[in-house]
Structure formats: structure tokens, C-alpha cells
Amino acid sequence: MTHLTDKKKLTIMIAIITALFFAAINQTIIGIAMPRIIAKLGGVDYYSWAITIYLLTSTVASILVGKISDIYGRRTFLLLGIGVFSLGAILSGFATDIIQLISFRAIQGAGAGIIMSTVFTAVGDLYEPRERAKWSGVLSAVFGISSVAGPLLGGYIVDHLDWRWVFWTFLPLGVIAFMLIFINFPKGTKREGESIDYWGSLFLTSTIVPLLLALSLAGEGPNKYAWGSWQILGLFAVTIIALLIFIWIQMRVKSPVLPLGLFKNSIFTVSNLVSFFLNAGMMGAIIYVPLFLQGVKGISPTHSGYAAMPMSIAMLVTSALSGQFISKTGKYKKMGIIGLMVMTIGISCLYFMTPTTPIYLLILYLIVLGLGLGTAMPVFTLTVQNAVAPHQIGVATASSQLFRNLGGTIGIAVMGSIMSTSIAKKMTELAGAHGQQTIPVSTDPALAEKLALINNPQNLLDQPKIEAALKSLSPESQVLFTKMLDTVQEALSYSITTTFLVGAIMAAIAVVLACFLKEIPLRSGKNMEKSG
Structure with a gap:
């Protein structure tokens, strides 16, 4: 599609950006809302699964679609992705328990995988790498905007409306994205001599x-x-x-879904490994910071969204600047390493938080994380696309999405397991250390009922319920209730910050790997020969 006029390319990019924003805003709006949704549906033990299943199906769909879209073109799969994603969003809003929600999120994730893989591949079809760098920054900025708007809207919705509107609010945008793609995106023609693996x-x-x-x-x-x-x-x-x-x-096979020969290219291999560890470290912060804010600090979803907003703004600004810098200079290695180092510092700071950490410090740590993410994220899909032949852009981009999603999914899964283990361990440790002294067995049935309420960390996610329980007690009982609440919040804080330590280690591994990335000139003009 590089032969199209600039005006036509711009029209197609507007359609692509709309589709990407539709998927991204629906993804980022969930993070802040999930603690409250779990509080309503129950199933805190499955908290990470509502996110993990989405990434799992997204991972599988993205890699499968990459090769097929190389054969049949991108248009059909963009439309299919928007349709499947919308269906998953509609069904998720009708979920009546956590198992249904997880099942419907699986459908939504499959649609997201199709959209994400095809969107980034389509940009590779439209532009040569030097100009593609600029658009990669724009697409990363779309994620940044959705990261700003999503948490704010998610918090507002669960505070003031039924949580189901988290999934339904942006469905009209999906219709618009579908129509823009349908009208403007060129129809693909089947590549002869290729078959589906x-x-x-x-x-x-x-x-x-x-x-x-x-x-x-x-x-x-x-x-x-x-x-x-x-x-x-x-x-x-x-x-x-x-x-x-x-x-x-x-x-x-003649047309493998993931050509193993690509891994002989060191740039392809190193870039994908960096993407894996980058996403593994990043997802822990994105998923568990709202849990810390609402469960440990006791702030509302709306204010939790406000606290996360500066990180998104920092990410938005640096991603746009990073893309512009790479487009002008053709250099990317130092930008990637610096971004990853700043990201590692930000996640490491999160590890040292406690229940008494001021909100402004947490926001500062998130800004540092956002600056690093925004700088590094545009780099590693671009390096993969620049290192392969034009006819392999689809499968190469899909492989990049595969490693990103695998990193995020495995990161969340590992951190979820660590969190479950560490919170149980910490609760037992705290109860043994001072539980009997601070929280004696009470003959007051009302107090016993309220203590049982907060002994379940899931209930910390429903702050109005906690406040109502506290107000219903006598002054003497309120003292005991507060001590118990402090104990549970300390255990939850310990378990969440432990996941941040794991995230920091994964981000540090990404820094080391990026140092081995070979830097080759970004192609420009009509030079579309394979590099590296």
C-alpha cells in the first residue's frame, strides 16, 4: 500500500487510529474498575484471571492472524476483530458472576488480539520504516490518551453508574471504527502460492x-x-x-505460521525478548497499582483514576517525542535502553511503598514509570519490522505482539501467584505476632461480624461498605476494628509490593537484553530491501 497517495494514507490512518483507540480505551478502562467489579461479583481469588484470560486469547489470536493477514490482507481481519471485540464487551456487561465475566473477557481478548496485530501490521504496509517511526509514536500516543481517559472514566462509572457501563460506554465508537475501516481500507487480494498452516x-x-x-x-x-x-x-x-x-x-510446512528462520536474525530475536520482559514488568504496575490505591489506601475508583493520570500523561508525551526523534535521526538503541532504565527505576520505587506512603510519592513514582514506558514502547516493534523483508512484516509484527502478550500474561500470572502466596503468609505472620493482643475475641456479635468482614481482603475493595461498618460500631469497638483493618491493609500492601519487586527484576532483564540489540539504519524512501 506504499503506492497510495498521502491523502489516502492519512484517511486510512484515521480509520486505523479509531479502531486502535476503541480497543485501547476498553482495555485501560477496566484496570481501575476491576476492584469494584470484583467487590460486586465476588471472586477476589480470580482477580488476575479477568485480565489474564483477556491477554491469553489476545496472544493466541494475534499470532494466528499475523500470517493469515499476510495472505489475505488486513481489511477483513480489522473488521472481524472489531466485531468479535464488540460482542465480548456486550456479553461482559451482562455477566452475573466472575466465571461468566472471565469467559466473556476471553471473547473480548480474541477480538483485541486481531485488532492490535492487524493495526500495527497495516502501518507497516503503508509506510517505510523511517516514516513509520513517526506513526509508531502516534499509535503509542493513542495508548497514552486511552490510559488517561480510561482510568478516569472507569472510576467515574463504577462510582456513579452500574459497573456494566464500563463495557458498554464505547460500543458506539466500535461502530464508527467498523464503518471507517469498511469504507476506506483497500480490499486485499489473496497472495498466490501461500496456504494456511x-x-x-x-x-x-x-x-x-x-x-x-x-x-x-x-x-x-x-x-x-x-x-x-x-x-x-x-x-x-x-x-x-x-x-x-x-x-x-x-x-x-511451506508457509509456517511462525517461520523459525526469523529467529536467526539477532535484531528480531533480541527485540522480541526485550518486549517480553518489558510487558511482564509493566503489566504488574498497571494491574496492581489500582488494587493498592483502593484496597490499601482506601480511596475511591474515581480518585484512583486521578492518581494514575499523571503516569499516562508522561507516557503520552514521551511516546510522541520518542517516535519523532527516531523518525528524524534513524537511531533507536539508546532511546530504548534509556526508556527501559527509567521504567525499571519507577517500578523499583513502587516496591518500597507501605500503607503510610503519601499519595503524592506514589504519583511521582508512576510519573517516572510513565516517562520510561513512553520512551521505550515505540522502539521494539519498529526494530522488528525494520529487520525483516516487506513480505514478512505481517508475521514479524504478529510475533512482536505474541512476545508482548506472552510477557504480560506470564507476568500477571506469576505475580498473581506470588500475591496470593504472600498475602496468606503475611496474614498468618501478623496474626501470630500481635493478633491476639490487638484483636481479642469479642462477645459483641456486631463487632465479630464486622471483624469477619475485613478479615477478607476482597472487602477492602468496597470502601463504602468498610466505612459503613466502622460507623455502626461503638467507639470502643471502632478501635479494635481499626486495628484489624490496619493489619489486613498491611498484609495486602506487602503482597502487592512484592509483585512490584518481581516487575522491577523483569524490567532490569529487559535493560540488559537491550544492550545486545544491533542497530541498523531505518529504511526510508523506496528502499524496501531486507536489512540486517
Whole structure:
């Protein structure tokens, strides 16, 4: 599509940006709202699953669509992605329990994977790498805008409206995005001599799904299995067997879903590994900061959104500037390393938070994180696209999305397991240390009922319920209730900040890997030969 006029390309980009914003705003609006949704539907033990399942299906869909869209074109899959995503959003709003919500989020995630993979690939079709860098910054800025608007709107909706409107509010935007793509995006023609790798797709899916299930289900606590249990070991065994079969298939089929030869390109391999660890570290902060703000600090979803907004603004500004800088200079390695280092510092600061940490300090840490994310994020999809031949852009971009999503999904799964284990451990430790002294057994049934209420960390996410319980007690009982509340908040704080430590380690690994990234000139003009 590089032959199109600039005006036509701009029209198509408006349609692409609308589709991306539709998917992104629906993704970012959930983070702030999830604690309150869990408080309404129940199932705090499944808290991370509502996010994990979305990333899991998004991961599978993005890599499968990448190769197929190389064969049949992008238009059909953009429209399919918007349709599937919208269906998942509608159904999620009608969920009556956490299991239904997780199931419908799986549908929504599949649509998101199709949209995300196809959007970034389409930009690769339209522009050469030097100009593509500028648009990569714009697309990252779209994420930044959605990161600002999403938390604010999500908090406002769950505070003032039924939580279901979190999923329904932006459906009209999906209709607009669908129509813009349908009208403006050129119809694709099937590439001759190519075929769909059905068996490869099947065994790639059979590799990813059991792996992510094992990482999500392993650990201590309700609905978890020990790492050495037959359930977890069985899932890992299925993963290994499916992976070996997948590799065997990819070495023999004519049009592999993930050409293994791409991994011989060091830029392709290093960029994808960096993307994996970048997303693994980032997702922990995005998912668990709202939980800290609402569960530990006790602030409302709306104010939680305000607290997260400066991070999004910082990310928005630096992503746009990063894209412009790379477009003008053609240099990207130092930009990526600096961004990752700043991101690592930001997540590391989050690890040192306690229940008494002032909100302004938390906001400052998030700004540092946003500055790093915005600087680094536009870099590594661009490096992948620049390092492969034009006819491989679709599958290369999809592979980049695959590693990003795998990083985010595995990161959340691992952090969720660590959080479940650490909160149970900390609650036991605190109860043994001073529980009997500060919270004696009471003969007051009302107090006993209220203490049982806050003994479940899930109830900390419904602050109005906690405040009502406190006000209903006598002054003497309020003292005991407050001590118990402090204990549970301390345990929740400890478990959440432990996940930030894991995120910081993963981000630091990304920094080290980025140092090995080979820098080659970004292609410009009509030079579309393979580089590197």
C-alpha cells in the first residue's frame, strides 16, 4: 500500500487510529474498575484471571492472524476483530458472576488480539520504516490518551453508574471504527502460492494455553495447585510436547505460521525478548497499582483514576517525542535502553511503598514509570519490522505482539501467584505476632461480624461498605476494628509490593537484553530491501 497517495494514507490512518483507540480505551478502562467489579461479583481469588484470560486469547489470536493477514490482507481481519471485540464487551456487561465475566473477557481478548496485530501490521504496509517511526509514536500516543481517559472514566462509572457501563460506554465508537475501516481500507487480494498452516496454528495454541494455565493456577491459596501437583506438571508436559511438535511442523510446512528462520536474525530475536520482559514488568504496575490505591489506601475508583493520570500523561508525551526523534535521526538503541532504565527505576520505587506512603510519592513514582514506558514502547516493534523483508512484516509484527502478550500474561500470572502466596503468609505472620493482643475475641456479635468482614481482603475493595461498618460500631469497638483493618491493609500492601519487586527484576532483564540489540539504519524512501 506504499503506492497510495498521502491523502489516502492519512484517511486510512484515521480509520486505523479509531479502531486502535476503541480497543485501547476498553482495555485501560477496566484496570481501575476491576476492584469494584470484583467487590460486586465476588471472586477476589480470580482477580488476575479477568485480565489474564483477556491477554491469553489476545496472544493466541494475534499470532494466528499475523500470517493469515499476510495472505489475505488486513481489511477483513480489522473488521472481524472489531466485531468479535464488540460482542465480548456486550456479553461482559451482562455477566452475573466472575466465571461468566472471565469467559466473556476471553471473547473480548480474541477480538483485541486481531485488532492490535492487524493495526500495527497495516502501518507497516503503508509506510517505510523511517516514516513509520513517526506513526509508531502516534499509535503509542493513542495508548497514552486511552490510559488517561480510561482510568478516569472507569472510576467515574463504577462510582456513579452500574459497573456494566464500563463495557458498554464505547460500543458506539466500535461502530464508527467498523464503518471507517469498511469504507476506506483497500480490499486485499489473496497472495498466490501461500496456504494456511492449520496444524502449526493448532500446536502453537496447544503450547501457549497450557503454559499460561499452569503459571496461573500454580501456587498457594484457594483455587490453586501446588507446583509439584500432577495438574501443574501435566500442563507443563503438554506444553513441552506441543512445542516440540510445533517446531517439527514449522521446519517442514511451506508457509509456517511462525517461520523459525526469523529467529536467526539477532535484531528480531533480541527485540522480541526485550518486549517480553518489558510487558511482564509493566503489566504488574498497571494491574496492581489500582488494587493498592483502593484496597490499601482506601480511596475511591474515581480518585484512583486521578492518581494514575499523571503516569499516562508522561507516557503520552514521551511516546510522541520518542517516535519523532527516531523518525528524524534513524537511531533507536539508546532511546530504548534509556526508556527501559527509567521504567525499571519507577517500578523499583513502587516496591518500597507501605500503607503510610503519601499519595503524592506514589504519583511521582508512576510519573517516572510513565516517562520510561513512553520512551521505550515505540522502539521494539519498529526494530522488528525494520529487520525483516516487506513480505514478512505481517508475521514479524504478529510475533512482536505474541512476545508482548506472552510477557504480560506470564507476568500477571506469576505475580498473581506470588500475591496470593504472600498475602496468606503475611496474614498468618501478623496474626501470630500481635493478633491476639490487638484483636481479642469479642462477645459483641456486631463487632465479630464486622471483624469477619475485613478479615477478607476482597472487602477492602468496597470502601463504602468498610466505612459503613466502622460507623455502626461503638467507639470502643471502632478501635479494635481499626486495628484489624490496619493489619489486613498491611498484609495486602506487602503482597502487592512484592509483585512490584518481581516487575522491577523483569524490567532490569529487559535493560540488559537491550544492550545486545544491533542497530541498523531505518529504511526510508523506496528502499524496501531486507536489512540486517
